[in-house]
Amino acid sequence: MGRSSKDKRDIYYRLAKEEGWRARSAYKLLQLNDDFNLFNGVNRVVDLCAAPGSWSQVLSRKLIEERPNSKDMVKIVAVDLQAMAPLPGVIQIQGDITKISTAHQIIGHFEGEVADLVICDGAPDVTGLHDIDEYIQAQLLLAALNITTHVLKRGGTFVAKIFRGKDVDLLYAQLKVFFLSVTICKPRSSRNSSIESFVVCQNYSPPSGYMPSMLNPLLSNPSQFKSLEGANRVIIPFMACGDLSAYDSDQTYPLAAEQKQYKSLLPTQEPINPPYKTACLLKKNNSLASSENSGKKCNMSHSTNSTSGQ
Ligand SMILES: C[S@@+](CC[C@H](N)C(=O)[O-])C[C@H]1O[C@@H](n2cnc3c(N)ncnc32)[C@H](O)[C@@H]1O
Secondary structure (H helix, E strand, O other): OOOOOHHHHOHHHHHHHHHOOOOOOHHHHHHHHHHHOOOOOOOEEEEEOOOOOHHHHHHHHHHHHOOHHHHHHOEEEEEEOOOOOOOOOEEEEEOOOOOHHHHHHHHHHOOOOOEEEEEEOOOOOOOOOHHHHHHHHHHHHHHHHHHHHHHEEEEEEEEEEEEOOOOHHHHHHHHHHHEEEEEEEEEOOOOOOOOEEEEEEEEEOOOOOOOOOOOOOOOOOHHHHHOOOHHHOOOOOEEEEOOOOOOOOOOOOOOOHHHOOOOOOOOOOOOOOOOOHHHHHHHHOOOOOOOOOEOOOEOOOOOHHHHHOO
16 A cells, blocks of 8 residues: 555545555455454464455454454464565465465465364456456465365355456355355445455355365366256345445545645555566656656666556
């Protein structure tokens, strides 16, 4: 989270900085928890695709800070492709959740034990090509589900981001194989303009005889599914989470009168190694290619347009 005019436009972005969350995503997990009591009796959690770490912050606060007596029983394992600044009580793994080696590392931390909850907020770098974005998102979800089948206790809960695209019923059917209850939810802090929703899968009950394996291609034959009809092709229950008094994430809220002199706050946690670092450095040294100095001061092939959004 940087310092930008987003402060003025996005209430959750602003609140996140004021309340010390590393990302506005924290509110999505908090609002899901309001409806599903996700942390009730929970001690061991895996946070997949966790960077920059606002969901892990929520876990750390709810399971450790707010319950100091059960602190020693808590295990939180957070995984992401990106490095993440440390958080109290959170074990970190830097890796790709679609790789077997990462799954083994996670499972290794749960030797002899099982997790009560697995959460996954995984999102690909969006290409803008909807089919590809949805496909990659679905693969992340299935990789998360595969890891979940190795570490989640019977009766446990799995929460994951899902894109409500055209194959959402296929994903739902896959999840229903493993969980007695699957609900698709849209927290108030998730923009209506976004295709993003979250599946809350409760009561983990794998089919009898199911052997977890990272080699299982869960989505191996979508064409077979497409031939299903009627009750076999299930209609997904959809739930809007959070009551109507919560802030609407698509609305712009004016600053309160006493905030007229509103000062943008620094990010709660600076990104460790953001991809736009080089561009910022070049810009600072006035070496970024522009229509006037392109080819003179810097030999980057980027146009000003390609960096202005960063
Ligand atoms: C929306 S962010 C997660 C935000 C996080 N829940 C929070 O509250 O701070 C999505 C994350 O998914 C991660 N990601 C995407 N593909 C991944 C993969 N294959 N393995 C691990 N992490 C991945 C990205 O690096 C990114 O940090």
